[in-house]
Amino acid sequence: MQFKYPDVLKTTSLRILLISLATGFLALGQASFVYGQSSKKLKTIIVDPGHGGTANGTVGEYEGSLRSKEKDIVLGISLKLVDILKKQMPDVNVIPTRTNDTTMSVKEKAKFANDHNGDLFVCIHADAVPLKTGSRILGYKDKVVYHTKYVGTGKNKKKVVTKQVKKVPIKEYYKIPTTRKGTSTLVLVARQTAEKVKAMENSEADFITDTEDSSYQVNYSSPEWKASALLYSQKYFRRSYLLANLVQEEIAQTGRPNLGVWQREEGLWVLHATQMPAILIETGFVQNYDDERYLNSESGQKEIAEAIAKAIIKYRDQIDGPTRPAATTVGN
Numbered sequence: 001m002q003f004k005y006p007d008v009l010k011t012t013s014l015r016i017l018l019i020s021l022a023t024g025f026l027a028l029g030q031a032s033f034v035y036g037q038s039s040k041k042l043k044t045i046i047v048d049p050g051h052g053g054t055a056n057g058t059v060g061e062y063e064g065s066l067r068s069k070e071k072d073i074v075l076g077i078s079l080k081l082v083d084i085l086k087k088q089m090p091d092v093n094v095i096p097t098r099t100n101d102t103t104m105s106v107k108e109k110a111k112f113a114n115d116h117n118g119d120l121f122v123c124i125h126a127d128a129v130p131l132k133t134g135s136r137i138l139g140y141k142d143k144v145v146y147h148t149k150y151v152g153t154g155k156n157k158k159k160v161v162t163k164q165v166k167k168v169p170i171k172e173y174y175k176i177p178t179t180r181k182g183t184s185t186l187v188l189v190a191r192q193t194a195e196k197v198k199a200m201e202n203s204e205a206d207f208i209t210d211t212e213d214s215s216y217q218v219n220y221s222s223p224e225w226k227a228s229a230l231l232y233s234q235k236y237f238r239r240s241y242l243l244a245n246l247v248q249e250e251i252a253q254t255g256r257p258n259l260g261v262w263q264r265e266e267g268l269w270v271l272h273a274t275q276m277p278a279i280l281i282e283t284g285f286v287q288n289y290d291d292e293r294y295l296n297s298e299s300g301q302k303e304i305a306e307a308i309a310k311a312i313i314k315y316r317d318q319i320d321g322p323t324r325p326a327a328t329t330v331g332n
């Protein structure tokens with residue numbers, strides 16, 4: 001996934017503001033408990049390896065790159081994550097959107113997550129950044145240049161062509177790897193949860209209440225429904241933000257650079273369209289020398305998958321309350 005941090009978001013004060021805003025939503029989120037699903041447990045987790053099939057995602061292109069493809073890296077991490085979660089959370093359905101190199105549009109992925117009644121949507125991606133081009137001189141070659149001039153005037157005017165051999169450099173161009181590395185997690189900007197409300201309006205799912213009363217009809221245009229839908233979407237934000245922070249905490253524990261939690265303004269269609277808390281993890285930079293090797297290694301993929309799994313287990317413990325048995329540690 002291509003992601004450029006907006007300059008404005010880099011300032012500390014704004015990040016603090018965003019965090020304060022998020023805290024505000026945490027408080028609001030509490031209020032949403034009065035609207036349905038407050039008791040909904042984490043039963044189904046959808047793990048989405050980004051891209052796949054004809055969509056490579058980012059491909060390593062800097063000089064010395066492994067030429068690895070994001071779709072393969074994120075599949076490797078996702079399959080490890082699914083495996084760990086199934087072992088550590090045997091009572092939870094853990095469903096990957098793809099288990100091989102299949103082409104699947106984001107629309108299909110969102111539909112898949114909604115159709116499987118996911119309670120959590122975890123997208124695994126790797127960062128892309130535009131690379132600078134460098135050049136070096138390999139040697140020189142002769143280039144023949146002709147100069148034309150006219151001498152004399154009138155009938156005596158003559159064209160004189162002289163030949164010159166010049167040495168010109170033979171240049172080679174290459175892409176310079178990025179120095180940026182580390183892991184970040186993206187959530188939707190809180191106000192964009194309105195998009196989620198729209199997604200819910202277009203859905204047949206009855207998410208208002210957990211009651212078994214099938215006769216319950218939702219009047220989508222009623223102010224009551226809109227208010228409850230808004231609160232519900234704020235609850236998505238609260239949970240998404242909670243998990244995103246837990247992921248980054250666990251990533252930091254591994255010693256990898258923790259690039260933090262970012263609220264994304266646009267482009268995360270798949271997060272918009274899923275009717276559940278959703279995060280997108282940018283596991284690392286394919287165009288960084290160290291990160292590309294880390295992301296392609298078994299140990300690197302395992303370390304990231306384990307960190308994400310630990311965060312998800314902590315997330316469940318927090319949202320499902322203390323009645324659950326304590327999660328065992330993730331590992332061998």
Ligand SMILES: [Zn+2]
Nearest residue numbers: 001050057125
């Ligand atoms: Zn991607």
